[in-house]
Amino acid sequence: MKVLESVLAIDPEDLQAHYNLMLCYNGLGDETKAKEHQARYLRFKADEAAQAITGPYRQLNPEDNNERQAIHEHVSVPLEVSKTGRSAEQSSARVRSAASLGASR
Numbered sequence: 001m002k003v004l005e006s007v008l009a010i011d012p013e014d015l016q017a018h019y020n021l022m023l024c025y026n027g028l029g030d031e032t033k034a035k036e037h038q039a040r041y042l043r044f045k046a047d048e049a050a051q052a053i054t055g056p057y058r059q060l061n062p063e064d065n066n067e068r069q070a071i072h073e074h075v076s077v078p079l080e081v082s083k084t085g086r087s088a089e090q091s092s093a094r095v096r097s098a099a100s101l102g103a104s105r
Contacts, residue, residue, distance in 0.1 A: 013044045 001024050007017040018041035025034035058065035066072045 013040075013047075015041060015044050018044065 001021065004017045004021050004024070007014050008021075011017075018037045022034050022037040022041055025031075025037060054068075058068065
């Protein structure tokens, strides 16, 4: 059981660890801990079922699949730099800011 608890210290959503701890605690007669691990097992098991349901969509839409991941990267694109040394985004922000100042007068 110590090994299973150490697995959960690394990955608190590990299905096998929760399932096996549920069985261990049931066998030992510790109903409280058995129910705790059963609840977690069922909760994370539902997440796996959701992955199976959304799998075909995610395969067809890799950008959406990337956004769904807890840790993911965004592709950076270079910004155009004008002769003033400002990026197009910075220049647009200055124009919007100046326009909003003029509109508030």
